[in-house]
Structure formats: C-alpha cells, structure tokens
Amino acid sequence: xxxxxxxxxxxxxxxxxxxxDTVNPNDEFKEEIALNCVIHGDSSxxxxxxxxSFPFGDETSAAESxxxxxxxxxxxxxxxxxxxxxxxxSVITVQDENGNDMKAKFYYINGVNIEPEKAMExxxxxxxxxxxxxxxxxxxxxxxxxxxxxxxxxxxxxxxxLEWYFPEGERVVQPRMKIKYTYNNHGTKEYREIFxxxxxxxxxxxxxxxxxxxxxxxxIDFYMNxxxxxxxxxxxxxxxxxxxxxxxxxVTLLVYDKNLTGYYTSTNTILDDYSIxxxxxxxxxxxxxxxxxxxxIQQKIDVSISxxxxxxxxxxxxx
Amino acid sequence: xxxxxxxxxxxxIIFAFFFAAGCNDEISSSKPEEFLENNMIFVDSNPQGAHIxxxxxxxxxxxxxTLKWLDVKSYDATLKMEYFRDTSFQITVASSNVNNxxxxxxxxxxxxxxxxxISTPSGADIYFDxxxxxxxxxxxxxxxxxxxxxxxxxxxxxxxxxFMVYVYSSITTDAVSQLEQDxxxxxx
Numbered sequence: 001x002x003x004x005x006x007x008x009x010x011x012x013x014x015x016x017x018x019x020x021d022t023v024n025p026n027d028e029f030k031e032e033i034a035l036n037c038v039i040h041g042d043s044s045x046x047x048x049x050x051x052x053s054f055p056f057g058d059e060t061s062a063a064e065s066x067x068x069x070x071x072x073x074x075x076x077x078x079x080x081x082x083x084x085x086x087x088x089x090s091v092i093t094v095q096d097e098n099g100n101d102m103k104a105k106f107y108y109i110n111g112v113n114i115e116p117e118k119a120m121e122x123x124x125x126x127x128x129x130x131x132x133x134x135x136x137x138x139x140x141x142x143x144x145x146x147x148x149x150x151x152x153x154x155x156x157x158x159x160x161x162l163e164w165y166f167p168e169g170e171r172v173v174q175p176r177m178k179i180k181y182t183y184n185n186h187g188t189k190e191y192r193e194i195f196x197x198x199x200x201x202x203x204x205x206x207x208x209x210x211x212x213x214x215x216x217x218x219x220i221d222f223y224m225n226x227x228x229x230x231x232x233x234x235x236x237x238x239x240x241x242x243x244x245x246x247x248x249x250x251v252t253l254l255v256y257d258k259n260l261t262g263y264y265t266s267t268n269t270i271l272d273d274y275s276i277x278x279x280x281x282x283x284x285x286x287x288x289x290x291x292x293x294x295x296x297i298q299q300k301i302d303v304s305i306s307x308x309x310x311x312x313x314x315x316x317x318x319x
Numbered sequence: 320x321x322x323x324x325x326x327x328x329x330x331x332i333i334f335a336f337f338f339a340a341g342c343n344d345e346i347s348s349s350k351p352e353e354f355l356e357n358n359m360i361f362v363d364s365n366p367q368g369a370h371i372x373x374x375x376x377x378x379x380x381x382x383x384x385t386l387k388w389l390d391v392k393s394y395d396a397t398l399k400m401e402y403f404r405d406t407s408f409q410i411t412v413a414s415s416n417v418n419n420x421x422x423x424x425x426x427x428x429x430x431x432x433x434x435x436x437i438s439t440p441s442g443a444d445i446y447f448d449x450x451x452x453x454x455x456x457x458x459x460x461x462x463x464x465x466x467x468x469x470x471x472x473x474x475x476x477x478x479x480x481x482f483m484v485y486v487y488s489s490i491t492t493d494a495v496s497q498l499e500q501d502x503x504x505x506x507x
Contacts, residue, residue: 071387073379084379125388129354 033067034284034291035124035132037074038260041114041297042252048072048087048107050124050132066105071125076112078119078135085109114295116141122293134286134293139257142166142173142299150249150305151224160227160303162251163219172261174214174254174296177222179230179305180247182318194234196249197226214256214264231313241314248318249303259285260294355388358412362386362396364422369398369406385417398422402465403430404488431462432486437495438472446471459491470494476501 037048050067072087087107094104114120117140124132142164147153150160164173177196182189197209198220209229212220235244256264266283284290307317362371363383371380373394380386382398389412398406406422424430436445438456445452447460448468454460456472463486473479477498484494 075377075379082377084377086379125355129357129388130352131355131388 033124033126033130033132033289035122035134035286035289035293036291037122037293039074039112039114039120039136039138039295041138041254041295044111044113046074046109046112048074048122048124049105050107050126067126068105069127070107071123072107073123074109074112075121075123076114076118078121083112085112114138114297116297120293120295130288132286132289132291134259134291136257136259136285136293136295138295138297139171139255140167141297142171142253142255144253144299144301146251146301146303148304150227150303151309158224159221160224161219161221162301164253165218166255169258170216170261171258172214172216172256172264174256175212175220175251176254177212177249177251177303179234179249181234181315182245182247184243184245194230196222196230199223199226200229214254216261216265231309231315235313235315242316245316245318246305246310248305251301251303253299253301254296255299257295259292260296263292263294356391356414357387358389358391358414360386360389360410360412360418360420362398362410362420362422364398364400364406365425366400369400369403369422372397372399382422396420400424402432402485402487425464428462430465430488432465432488433459433461433491434463434468434470434484434486435459435491435493436470436472437493438474438480439497440474440477443472443474443477443496443498446473470496472496472498474498 032053034051034053035048036051037046039046050070050072051065052067054065068089070087074085074087076083076085087109089105089107091103091105093101096102116138118138119135120138121135122133126132143166144162144164146162147160152160160177162175178193179196180191180193182191184190195211198212199210200207200223201210209226231246234246235241238244262285263283283292285293310317361383362380362385367382369382371378371382371384371386373386373389373396375395375397378386391412391414393409393411396408396410403424406424406427408420408422410418410420412418434447436454436456436458441456443456445454445456445458447470449471452458452460465486465488468484468486469481470484471479471481478501480496480498482494482496484492486492
C-alpha cells in the first residue's frame with residue numbers, strides 16, 4: 001500500500017512538472033492592427049491612421065508601424081445619401097516628446113462636412129486581405145441654455161453660465177470661449193482671437209488661468225475674473241488701447257459621439273490625431289482589430305460683450 | 320500481491336490517460352483570422368468619372384479604376400454620373416483573372432437629351448458650343464450629349480446673349496433668352 005501511495009505522489013509531481021507552461025512575453029508575438037479615425041465636426045479635412053503593434057521592447061518608430069497601401073473608405077449618411085470617400089495617404093514632420101523631428105504618416109480625405117445624427121461606416125482592407133470595420137453615428141445637437149451677455153445681466157453674478165441638455169445617455173462635451181477682436185496695425189485691420197479660461201487658480205500664488213477641458217457635466221461657468229484677465233491680456237504691454245476693437249465672444253461646444261465619449265472616459269485622453277496609441281486597448285470599437293472610430297460635432301453661440309465693459313478697458317466697440 | 324500489481328497497473332493506465340488529455344492545451348478561444356481574397360475588376364467608361372456602385376452601395380471609386388477585394392460572385396453594378404441616367408449591369412467576378420468592364424455612354428441613345436431654343440424676339444441665330452447650328456429660334460436640337468453647353472443667340476440690332484444650359488439624359492431643356500436691343504447700332 002505504501003508503494004501505491006508513493007507511486008501516486010511521484011506521478012502527481014511528474015504530472016505537475018510536465019504540464020508546466022513556460023511563460024515568455026516575447027514568444028509567439030501576435031500582431032494587432034489598430035484603425036483610428038475621429039471625424040471632426042469643425043473641419044472638412046479628416047484623418048485616419050492604420051498602425052501595427054510590435055513586440056515588447058522593439059524600437060519600432062511610429063512611422064514604421066504605419067501600415068501602407070490600405071484600402072480605406074468612409075461612408076457618410078449611410079441611411080440616405082450614402083456618400084463614399086476613399087482615403088489617400090500623406091506624411092508630415094512632427095516633433096516627438098524630445099523635440100526631435102519625426103515622420104508621421106496618415107491617411108486623409110477632404111470635403112467631409114458632418115451634420116448631427118448621421119450614420120457613418122469605415123472599412124480598412126490591408127494589403128494581406130485583413131478587414132477592419134466600424135460604424136458610428138454623429139451626436140444629436142445639444143439643447144442650450146445660457147447667458148447672452150458678458151457680464152451677465154443678473155445683478156451680482158460673477159460668472160457667465162452655460163448649460164446643455166442631451167436627450168439620450170451621457171456625452172462628453174468640450175466647451176471653449178474666445179473673444180474676437182481686431183487690432184489696428186498702422187492702418188491695417190488684423191482679425192484676432194483669444195481663448196478665455198474658465199477661472200484663475202486662486203490657490204496658486206500667481207493665479208494661473210485654467211482652461212476648460214472635456215467634461216461629462218452638463219454645465220460650465222466662465223468666471224468674470226478670468227474674462228477680465230483675458231480682456232487685459234489682449235493689449236498686454238501696449239499702452240495704445242484704442243488700437244483694439246472688441247467684436248464679441250463666441251462659445252463653441254464640441255459634442256462627442258457615443259464612441260468618442262466611451263474612449264475619453266476610459267482613457268481620459270484629449271483628442272489628438274497622432275497620439276491615439278495602439279496599446280490603449282481599454283476601449284476599442286473596431287471589428288477585426290483595435291482602435292477607435294468616432295466623431296464630434298461643433299455648436300457655436302455668439303455672445304455680446306456690453307459696451308460699458310469694453311470701454312472700461314479703453315478698447316473700441318468693434319463690428 | 321498479484322491484485323496489488325493489477326491495481327497499480329490500472330492506476331498507471333488511468334493516470335497516463337488523464338496526463339495525455341490534461342496536457343493537451345490546443346484550446347483557443349479566439350476565432351481564426353479571416354483574410355479577403357484580392358479578386359479584382361477594372362471598370363472604365365466613356366466619358367470617365369462615373370461613380371461605381373456595387374449591390375446598391377457606393378464603392379467610393381470612380382471610373383476608370385480597379386475594384387479590389389471582391390467576392391467571387393455576381394454583383395449588380397451601377398454607374399452614376401451627373402447629368403446622365405444611371406447605367407445598371409451585372410458583373411461576375413472570377414478568382415483567376417481581372418475582368419474588364421467598359422461602358423460607352425455615347426452608344427446608348429437613351430443617354431442623350433434635347434434642347435429647345437426660344438428667344439424674344441424670335442429669329443435669332445443659334446450657336447451651340449461655339450458652332451452655328453444653322454437654325455434660328457424657335458427651334459430644337461435632339462440627341463444632345465448631357466452636360467454643360469454654351470448657347471449664343473445672335474440677332475441683328477440686338478446684343479448677342481451667351482449663356483449656359485445644363486442638359487440631362489432623356490430630358491428636354493429650355494434655352495430661353497429675352498434679347499436686349501443694341502441701342503448703339505440703332506442710333507447708327
């Protein structure tokens with residue numbers, strides 16, 4: 001009986017050793033392909049990239065990971081117009097994190113102006129026949145409620161208030177405010193714009209401006225001390241204030257679609273055409289590979305700046 | 320003792336079976352990758368620039384071009400071009416060779432349109448794309464190739480009128496003009 005037990009124990013140990021798998025992160029590397037394309041509602045020029053992954057530790061550059069000769073197509077307004085666009089490839093020089101020049105290849109199309117609630121599809125067929133596909137729908141327009149004047153008409157309120165309503169689900173919204181003005185440069189009128197921070201960081205000694213970032217919230221306030229700071233910044237270092245004519249303010253809202261909202265909330269990364277990385281696999285909506293296909297639309301609001309407020313800075317009232 | 324040996328042998332056989340089965344790790348949860356075959360077809364037309372649709376879907380390709388990555392099957396193809404009627408036909412994609420399709424719009428009489436020329440006053444000479452037609456208003460031209468065309472009406476003592484007409488397949492387009500008197504010529 002002891003012999004039997006011994007045999008079972010030895011056999012069990014043998015089985016454990018024999019079935020052990022050797023873990024090697026570099027073994028049997030499986031290449032993944034990522035298709036990234038965010039359709040911009042504020043431009044008719046659209047960009048996409050198709051990148052391949054590379055083994056851990058490989059010093060492959062971004063340009064080398066780019067997949068050439070991809071048949072890449074976009075369909076816009078699939079349910080009605082069914083416009084189709086064939087991407088072309090191009091290359092630009094950009095600077096990496098260390099300030100060194102590097103080539104960035106990309107695919108592009110021109111003439112795509114998106115509207116709310118339009119279905120879109122994208123398809124990439126690689127030179128080896130691998131097919132990647134995705135679809136999205138441009139977001140609905142936001143219903144807006146906001147102040148019409150700077151400073152706000154409500155007595156004593158020290159912020160410009162804007163709130164929005166989205167009929168279904170959550171959407172990331174990226175608000176921005178800018179002041180539009182002209183500068184009289186020796187008789188020539190130059191059009192200029194300056195972005196307005198939401199607030200000044202009072203906790204910091206130098207009170208640096210804090211600019212708005214994409215939010216899941218449904219409202220934003222631009223504090224008057226930040227708007228005051230921007231008005232002063234317009235003519236900083238220039239004593240001839242009459243050279244500046246203030247036209248007004250404009251608030252733009254970039255409304256992310258469902259996919260882009262999902263990507264943003266999973267990575268907390270701000271949009272950048274060239275920085276969506278292949279290893280960001282928390283969110284992917286690409287069939288047959290990895291990556292992101294999304295869109296955002298842009299909504300604009302014109303805001304009047306009161307004459308008294310403009311004159312207070314010595315500026316002229318522009319048109 | 321003999322039964323013990325039998326038991327041990329039996330256990331070893333059972334163990335060997337489970338060992339062999341247990342170490343089999345050829346189990347994969349991922350689907351095998353699928354790759355499309357690059358079956359192609361070359362589509363051209365006269366005039367060129369027609370949008371190619373397959374099975375009702377816009378391919379994003381315009382004639383002349385080669386459609387790639389197609390399935391081996393028959394497709395309902397349509398060429399769409401501004402001013403022209405849609406041209407529908409069937410293409411069969413084969414795996415071994417690149418098929419060529421050529422659609423000549425000029426050979427299809429249904430593709431042509433017509434222009435009716437009307438001027439006030441009437442009697443003006445009609446020039447069409449810079450060439451005198453030998454006709455005077457009111458009159459018409461049949462079998463006009465679709466697209467943009469330049470019409471000139473010329474009538475003595477009136478200012479010649481030059482304008483564009485847009486001709487569509489199977490449609491008669493009116494080229495209408497109210498001629499203005501040439502005051503200088505009248506005075507002379």
